[in-house]
Amino acid sequence: MIDLREQRPFASGGNRHCYRHPEHPERCIKVMIPGRVGELRARAPWYKKLFGDDQFDDNAREREGYHQKALKNAAADSIVWQHLPRWYGIEDTSAGPGSVSELILDSSGEPAMTLERYLQLYGLDETIRRALSEFADWLRLSGVMTKNLLPHNLVIRETRENPRLVLIDGLGRSAFLPFAEIFEGSRNRYLERRIKRMWARVEWETSDRAMTWEEAEDISRRR
Template identity: 55%
Template sequence: MIDLSQSEPFASGGNRFCYRHPERPEICIKVMRPGRTAELLGRAPWYKTWRGESYFDDNLREQEGYSQRAIDRNRDGLWQHLPRWYGIQETNLGPAAVTDMILDSDGNPAATLRQYLNKYGLNAEVRASLQRFSEWLLEYEVLTKNLIAHNLVLRKEQGKLQTYLIDGLGCASFLPLPQISSYFAKRYIRRRIERMWLRVEWEISDKETPWRKFEAEGLKR
């Protein structure tokens, strides 16, 4: 069991706390917030409640994302934009999703896309990194949920800025066609990439327009 009693999260989201492994700081440990799955179940519409609490466990959803066909193939180059997965492991705070940490040159957690955009805007280096990431998604047919700015991190590798997806693997499609068909996988991925660029556009805007409205208007163009 991994003991996190002396550790503090380095980051947190709405559902999980993120820790560095106390003995292996290059490893990331994600633990669900106490009571969060029950809370999400209680707030869910009736047609989702039959799935039970496990449906709302982000660690289990991440495990499913890493079990997709594209990752099972383990082709050369697959991990150039993904942290490696080490499964669900027990901690004193409950089950945790365990992956590689994406670290910067100083050994700190790599900056998120949101942090980059806030500091540099959508400059040529960031744009080129996101374009390479988009091409990789299509080439390897990696299925993701919405590609949002705090689930992508960037770090310099061999003089280039490299984008990594640290959360949001999986398929959000109601029908499983993208999971079994290359044709539908690429269609699905292209839509996610389109939404990613819209999200980037929104991130560098004044954000006076709420994201959902901005997205809907952008998809109509």
């Protein structure tokens, strides 16, 4: 068991705390926030409550995401790893089951900056536009399935002058039925919707936010 009692999270999301692995500092351990699964289940629509706790556990969903068709038997030098951290599985920790993955670091050895933070500092400049376009092309080429691509779930691997975006959360498909993994046409349409929504979110993040994200997202869907 990995002892995290002396560790403090270096980051926390809505559902998980992120720790640096005490024995492998180049790895990240994500642990569900205590009681969060129960909270998500309590707020879920009735039909989602018919499923087990795995539907509300981000670690279980991440494991499923890394076992999708595009990644299941990917070679070590496959293009799928150009914009994804390596994943090492689920391990027991003193804080509960932890999803262990590669920790994306900056040049100083600290956890890499999120796209959200970059946009706050520098806006949607040409450098990050190119990085976003490269990431979108990678999605199309690799066929990797993601949920909504949110700026706080993408980090910048390289320097500001030559950034490469890496998806650290939100892997897997949001659609319940598996058509997008089975049929090429369905997969292409699914990925294009994710990419379109990614651009809409980035543009909203750098706007005056005169409207809510939900309103902006609705407009994006109708375009």
